[in-house]
Amino acid sequence: QVQLVESGGGSVQAGGSLRLSCAAYGYTYSTYCMGWFRQTPGQEREGVAFVDSAGRIFYTDSVKGRFTISHDNAKNTLYLQMNSLKPEDTAMYYCALDFRYGLAPRTPSMYKYWGQGTQVTVSS
Numbered sequence: 779q780v781q782l783v784e785s786g787g788g789s790v791q792a793g794g795s796l797r798l799s800c801a802a803y804g805y806t807y808s809t810y811c812m813g814w815f816r817q818t819p820g821q822e823r824e825g826v827a828f829v830d831s832a833g834r835i836f837y838t839d840s841v842k843g844r845f846t847i848s849h850d851n852a853k854n855t856l857y858l859q860m861n862s863l864k865p866e867d868t869a870m871y872y873c874a875l876d877f878r879y880g881l882a883p884r885t886p887s888m889y890k891y892w893g894q895g896t897q898v899t900v901s902s
Contacts (some may be wrong), residue, residue: 780804780891781871787896794900796861800856800873800893811882812849813889814858816869816898823872827858828882836882840866863900870895 781831784800798814813828827847835847844861856873874889883889 779873782875782893783889784873784893784896787871787898789899789901790863792900792902794866795859797860797863797897798858798871798873798896798898800858802854802856802875802891805854805866805877807877808875809879811876811878811880811889812856813874813884814847814856815885816867816874817872817888818869823886824869825884825886826871828884828893829856829897830880830882832892833844834881836884842845860898863898865902868898870897872896 781803783801790796810830812828814826815823816826817823826838826841827845829847829849844862848857872895873893875891876889
């Protein structure tokens with residue numbers, strides 16, 4: 779059974795950094811798409827950064843130049859390095875996984891597996 783376990787959230791001041799991790803268990807497929815989404819109360823889940831097994835990466839405009847997504851194949855772990863954090867980055871962050879070819883989709887409904895979420899709070 780596929781399981782995603784997230785860690786690394788917390789509270790920081792504006793300008794600070796955090797690194798989120800998402801360890802994936804229970805699969806051996808080499809073709810995948812993974813992404814980070816975030817959600818605030820009353821809002822839809824928003825795609826933040828995505829990577830596929832071919833190494834193609836996509837960032838939403840609001841995090842370009844500040845966030846870096848990476849995947850360690852040996853550890854089956856997805857990371858999101860977040861620098862220069864802003865109060866508007868405050869949200870619950872979720873990692874997502876699906877097994878498909880092609881570019882990682884940016885729509886939450888296209889992902890079958892989800893982490894439990896980790897809270898990121900940025901104070902001004």
